[in-house]
Amino acid sequence: MEMKRRWIWSLTVTGVFVVVLLIGHLPFGEGWAEASVTLKVLNPRGEIEPPQTLAPAPRVTDLAGKKIGIYWNGKQGGPNFWNAVEELLKKRFPTATILRRYGPADIGAASATKLAKEVDTFIYGVGD
């Protein structure tokens, strides 16, 4: 009798083990089975040191009587647009002076220093 009970107990334990094992491998679809592969990959991006954050300069309160620079990098057709802007500015602010300057997309340190001495405020365009 005791032998039979032990035999039945062992059979039950083995059966449960087999069932658990099978469940783990049955295709119950996503969400049922535990994810089995983890792919670790290195980051391909270049590290960037963020620059110190600066605020723009305080605005002028009015354009009347001011020297306004218009800087343009010379792309074709641009002067047609800036000529109109210059004319419209003069119309609204007859006492303002408009200075037109041309140069590379980045004005560069030397020309920037020169222009900064000449104007109170500026409009900068590069054509796109």
Add this chain to the structure above:
Amino acid sequence: MSGTIRLEKLGKPGIFVITANFAHDARSAARDHGMPTVRLITVPDAEYYENRISAEKVRPVAEKAMDTIIDGLIRPLTPEEAKPKAMAKEILAPVEVTADDDALALEKFNDLFLGNRWGDGLPLIPPTPERVRRMLTGTSRPPHEVIGTVAPKNGIATVEKIAINAVMAGAKPEYLPVIIAAMEGLLDKEYDLMHPQISTGSFTFLIAVTGPIAKEIGMNSGIGLLGHGWRANNTIGRAVRLCLINLGHTWPAVNDMALDGRAVPHTFYTFAENQDYSPWKPYHVVQGYKPEDSCVTVSTVGSYGRGALTAYGGGAVQAWTTESILGNIVKDIGGDRRAFAHYKRGVADYDSVLRKHIIVLHPEMAMGLKRLGYTRESLRQYIYETTRVPYEQLDQQELRGVREFVDASIAGGIRLAFMLPQDRIPVFQEALKPGGKVPVVVSPEDIIILVAGGIPGNTLGAKFQRALYTWSSHKTKLIRGATLTQAGR
């Protein structure tokens, strides 16, 4: 944007006027330069580009923009503008992808990387730590060695970061020293990488490997040299492409504004010089390296239109002679004479640029030239001299243009593409006299001669302006630190 911020830093308040399509690019550049709240004013692109052709047409665009322009100049800064938030550093930790099986993990990895814009649109090889370690066995250079910073955002290019991108490209470890040298060329302080990384002009790159390493790693330098099917050619180019995206933090239509995309965008024009068939020592010898060295030459070249790759002649269909192809080369380069009449200070007209020329001679052509007595150096000198225009042949418009070109170069303050380097100014001044000859190529060094292709083959020409933001768009670098090849050590 950098110019606007220069002026703001000098205490001058201003606005940056741009078409609406470029607002994202401009804001991104403003952050790069540390002034994220600089004032941008946009005009509608659909109205601006076509109408700028005449004062009449573009006036309504200006009228419409005036209120915004004035407002941008005089409205006081908001508290947010006056105190912009500090920018956070991007965390670049390793990434984990989890899936049910290997195939799904690979899918998920590609979805993630390509979705993050960390690739080139084609499936990638996952840069696992094991694969990157294996890639690094190709070089003796330390993983944390800094090669340079990549425009436009100045991401730091270390040997390890280059190796990660090389893995993603499908390169082999023995290609790594070549890829590092190519990046060294592009990141050289003199090399104008900014322009081809961001410009609306759709230029691209040529990457030429010279010396014994090319053969050792199986690069194609014969028939089909610019095509597909050669792992070394294709993945070296692709690794450079991925480095430029991931280390420079660029993306099309975000901050890489190439309007038509860049030709051969995934691999660039990557090939090797055909030393077996070349009658001369490798190209890098004219750059001061030893014949037994291995080098990489990188160069910005045009993609489409007048700057596109040209076939000067050769091939299996039409009959040709060495002299006829040389004549075509001289005629094409001589055509740059158009720049003289077009030149006008302050006008960015690319017809007014004197360019560098890369001539890829097919082997039969190179052998023919050798038979005619040319060396690489004497050939470039011949082309330089033959294309010069006698002073007496210049018309009034051309004379005005060349004089203005020289004067503008002396005065400075314009784009470098429209200037002569200081050491070439006397050459042009001297040419502007009776008996003088004005060069259409700034210097003989701007005629670069390579030998590549098979038999039969075509002689090809690539061209581009010398530079824009810095003085060079062409560099040769020594391959060094190789551990898996005999060459390039």
